[in-house]
Amino acid sequence: MSLPRQPTARPIVLSASPGVPALGPSGASAHLRGVATALGAPVVCPRAVDSRGLSGHLGTPVYASGLAGWPTWAPRQAMREVRTARRCADLAISLAPTLIWERHSLYSDAGWRAHAATGARWILEVNAPLVEERRRFESLADEGFARDWEREVLLAAPEIVCVSGWLETWLRSLGCKVVRHLPNGVQAHVGDREGTRLRLGLDSAFTLGFVGSLKPWHGVERLPVLLDALPDAVALVAGTGPVHVEHPRLRHLGHLDEPALADAIAAMDVAFAPYRADAPPWFCPLKVLAYRAQGTPIVATDLGDCRTLVGDGGTVLPAGASDAELAEAAVSWRGRRAEVSVRSWERVVEEGLS
Secondary structure (H helix, E strand, O other), rough: OOOOOOOOOOEEEEOOOOOOOOOOHHHHHHHHHHHHEEEOOOEEEEOOOOOOOOOOOOOOEEEEOOOOOOOOHHHHHHHHHHHHHHHHHHHHOOOOOOOEEEEEOOOOOOOOOHHHOOOOEEEEEEEEOHHHHHHHHHHOOOOHHHHHHHHHHHHHEEEEOOOOHHHHHHHHHHHOOOEEEEEOOOOOOOOOOOHHHHHHOOOEEEEEEEEOOOOOOOHHHHHHHHHHHOOEEEEEEOOOOOOOOOOOOEEEEEEOOHHHHHHHHHHHHHHEEEEOOOOOOOOOOOOHHHHHHHOEEEEEOOOOOHHHHHOOEEEEEEEOOOOOHHHHHHHHOOOOOOOOOOOEEEHHHHHHOO
């Protein structure tokens, strides 16, 4: 699908978050690249890469503002993020955009400032309640200041798109002007199932799989238990993160670029999204979209938007499902594939602009 272009359209994709480099390995960076590619837009961000290294491909320019140099002490870290966002705003304004698609980041009013200076259409994309996310998973020196900043920016945005139903409800409760639910997308690479299984030496083994950043609430620690329950099964794990699991029949593939990830998912017989009950309720799981794009059956727990996104492409169990129930659901898909369902970034952008 190609998006209609106006001859004078000058879109940009903007993210002032230092932790989301345009060419980084995270799902957030992949999301940024997907939107930019679909829009045919350059990315404005603090940096193109970080210490995690170069990842992914982007066919549009990256304009990096650089990080503000001070203050660096922890209690004033918020002010460094504010100053970094101001750098991004100045850079965005210099490009004279007619459309600003901004990934919402805490302590950033970059899109707001660029919108005010240029008159460009400003779409604010919200992926999480950022104060709550940082309070829960990182640290927050001045929660009151952060909440006031977040609320002011959200209420100023003329258009908001958000990635989950939970976020839509939350944003409407704040009184935001125009809010639309816009689930994530996925790069539409066609995975090589047979070639990858041959290369990995899987033969006819019943192959379980997991993709992700291996956070504690992702539930990847359940894979070894499932392998014990299914003695003829093997497992593939694609991704890196704080949780590391081991089993004689489990293979770590590490971080993969998007075409290689599509191959790995296509090689799986059943792919898992076994989120724990303490998972944040606001997320839109990219892994589920990636599984569906390869027609790999999914076994997931009912957290976030999993039930909607899995649809008829797998089995969704209650968040408290036992290991035995997960194993039974996996076996029920043995020898079957799900219908391929690709939600492309072009479709995401088309819906966002409508």
